[in-house]
Amino acid sequence: MNGVEESKREQLRDSWIESLLASAVTPQDHGDHVARAMKRIDEPEATHKATVTRKPKRSLRWGAIAIAASVLLALFLLIDGGGTSSTAMAAVQRSLNVAAEQMTRKYLLQVQYRTSTEQEAQSDIDLYVRGHDRFALRHPGLLPGNSFWLGKNQIDEWVVPPIGPVRIGNDMVLSRWLASQQQLDTPYLHLTTLLTRMSDGYRLEEKSDEEITLPDGTKETCQHVLAKLQRADEGNSPPDTIELWASRETGMAIRIVVRWKLAAGQIGRESIVLTFQSDEPSLSDQWFTPEAHYQGQRGIMRVDSLGQPALE
Amino acid sequence: MDATSLFEILIRENTDMLFAYIRSGVRDQHAVEDLYQETVLTAWKRLDTFDRERPIGPWLRGIAGKTMLAYYRKTSRAAQPIDEESLQWLSDRFEAIGSLQGDTFYDKLAALRECIESLPETYQRPITLRYTDQRCLGEIESILSLAKETLKKRLARGKARLASCLESKLRIAETS
Numbered sequence: 001m002n003g004v005e006e007s008k009r010e011q012l013r014d015s016w017i018e019s020l021l022a023s024a025v026t027p028q029d030h031g032d033h034v035a036r037a038m039k040r041i042d043e044p045e046a047t048h049k050a051t052v053t054r055k056p057k058r059s060l061r062w063g064a065i066a067i068a069a070s071v072l073l074a075l076f077l078l079i080d081g082g083g084t085s086s087t088a089m090a091a092v093q094r095s096l097n098v099a100a101e102q103m104t105r106k107y108l109l110q111v112q113y114r115t116s117t118e119q120e121a122q123s124d125i126d127l128y129v130r131g132h133d134r135f136a137l138r139h140p141g142l143l144p145g146n147s148f149w150l151g152k153n154q155i156d157e158w159v160v161p162p163i164g165p166v167r168i169g170n171d172m173v174l175s176r177w178l179a180s181q182q183q184l185d186t187p188y189l190h191l192t193t194l195l196t197r198m199s200d201g202y203r204l205e206e207k208s209d210e211e212i213t214l215p216d217g218t219k220e221t222c223q224h225v226l227a228k229l230q231r232a233d234e235g236n237s238p239p240d241t242i243e244l245w246a247s248r249e250t251g252m253a254i255r256i257v258v259r260w261k262l263a264a265g266q267i268g269r270e271s272i273v274l275t276f277q278s279d280e281p282s283l284s285d286q287w288f289t290p291e292a293h294y295q296g297q298r299g300i301m302r303v304d305s306l307g308q309p310a311l312e
Numbered sequence: 313m314d315a316t317s318l319f320e321i322l323i324r325e326n327t328d329m330l331f332a333y334i335r336s337g338v339r340d341q342h343a344v345e346d347l348y349q350e351t352v353l354t355a356w357k358r359l360d361t362f363d364r365e366r367p368i369g370p371w372l373r374g375i376a377g378k379t380m381l382a383y384y385r386k387t388s389r390a391a392q393p394i395d396e397e398s399l400q401w402l403s404d405r406f407e408a409i410g411s412l413q414g415d416t417f418y419d420k421l422a423a424l425r426e427c428i429e430s431l432p433e434t435y436q437r438p439i440t441l442r443y444t445d446q447r448c449l450g451e452i453e454s455i456l457s458l459a460k461e462t463l464k465k466r467l468a469r470g471k472a473r474l475a476s477c478l479e480s481k482l483r484i485a486e487t488s
Contacts, residue, residue, distance in 0.1 A: 008398070009398075009401070012336070012337075012394070012398050012401065012402065013472075013475050014468065014471055014472070014475075015335070015336045015337065015339070016336045016402060016405060016475070017424075017471045017472075017474050017475040017478065018335075018336075018443075018471060019332045019333075019335035019336040020332055020336075020409075020421060020424055020478070021424070021439070021443040021471075021474070022332070022335065022443065023328055023331070023332045023417060023418065023421055024418070024421035024424040024425055024428075025425070025428075025443050025444040026444070027416075027418045028328050028331065028418070030327040030328065030331060033327065033331075033345065033348060033349070034320065034323055034324050034327055034352075036349065037323065037348070037349050037352035037353065038316070038320050038323075038352075040349065040352075040353055041316060041319075041352070041353065041356045042316070103315065
């Protein structure tokens with residue numbers, strides 16, 4: 001080491017010990033610095049960049065969808081223990097654990113239903129979910145460019161219709177509004193119905209592993225679990241089968257297919273397919289509020305499920 | 313617990329160490345704070361590259377080091393350029409401190425506090441006034457009735473003794 005290098009090293013050694021002295025003589029309080037850093041992480045730009053650099057395989061580790069999780073939860077609670085495969089049960093349980101993670105994900109939700117003209121119709125819906133208690137769903141409208149948004153956050157349920165006031169309430173707002181829109185066939189209503197009406201058991205069966213190709217081209221080896229309805233109460237119409245494809249690696253639900261058995265000539269929903277599309281960590285909590293889904297001034301109608309609507 | 317919460321816990325556990333590491337390479341306090349922020353943000357963005365089988369401290373220091381190098385490249389007025397070799401030299405020492413007993417970075421620095429205790433009074437007093445009591449040089453000159461140059465020399469020698477003492481505790485041989 002020459003003289004210049006030695007001098008440089010001595011300076012560095014001096015800086016090193018000086019820096020340690022600052023930390024050694026008094027416990028440091030860096031709470032504000034940490035808070036500031038974490039706040040920056042929560043900003044959309046930061047999280048967006050985090051996504052860009054994340055490998056697809058890893059990205060599967062976080063997240064699930066509220067509705068899928070609800071279906072799984074219903075399965076878990078309602079399955080008939082007798083004859084259920086323990087490994088299939090373990091797969092469902094693992095998916096449930098992964099579903100509890102708080103991360104925004106985008107899913108494609110496809111609803112297929114049989115119309116009065118015996119034609120198969122399909123709605124493709126964008127669904128954004130975060131954990132068990134937040135989602136935002138863009139439903140295509142009857143006319144082009146006439147889509148509407150509905151969603152739920154930790155406080156409110158809300159609907160942003162194509163025109164008219166925004167409905168916000170704390171309970172069953174979506175169900176009531178959707179029930180008044182006879183022409184709309186929404187998966188939310190279906191799944192609410194599904195979850196509230198499911199009162200009988202399913203038998204879980206583990207099928208052979210399958211490889212599913214994700215939208216980004218990644219192939220995911222999935223554990224395939226089939227839940228078959230064992231019995232249904234009279235008058236109820238629970239799905240006949242619910243299938244889950246969960247990542248072997250992470251346990252995350254990659255696809256869920258719910259099917260109803262329709263009698264000949266019967267109209268109604270035939271299937272709901274939920275397919276993982278992408279991580280959307282750039283979408284903050286704000287995304288799950290109605291304000292994120294309209295521009296300009298809109299009337300706000302507060303709707304109490306037990307009381308009368310009130311315009312704000 | 314979600315990824316952000318888990319990450320925050322890891323960052324909280326390593327923030328004292330990170331600040332000390334960055335301060336070792338950059339004197340400007342505002343720049344230190346900015347570089348810390350940049351390091352944490354970059355770590356979050358690159359979380360997928362972190363091998364979870366390994367300790368996070370060296371990985372964070374690696375990011376902080378690159379952030380410091382970028383800082384020096386951008387700021388021509390920077391007075392103390394560092395290079396990859398310097399950063400490795402520093403990181404080795406922080407690694408050794410990390411292996412000391414104690415739950416927190418402050419606990420682990422008990423070794424340095426022992427070194428201060430063992431300093432001769434000639435050096436201990438200026439060091440304590442400067443770093444524990446955080447007095448400015450002018451005040452210390454008055455308290456100890458020392459000339460400015462004498463005080464500077466005592467502080468420099470005191471710190472050199474502390475570095476040797478700590479390196480000895482860390483079983484690091486300083487070759488310079």
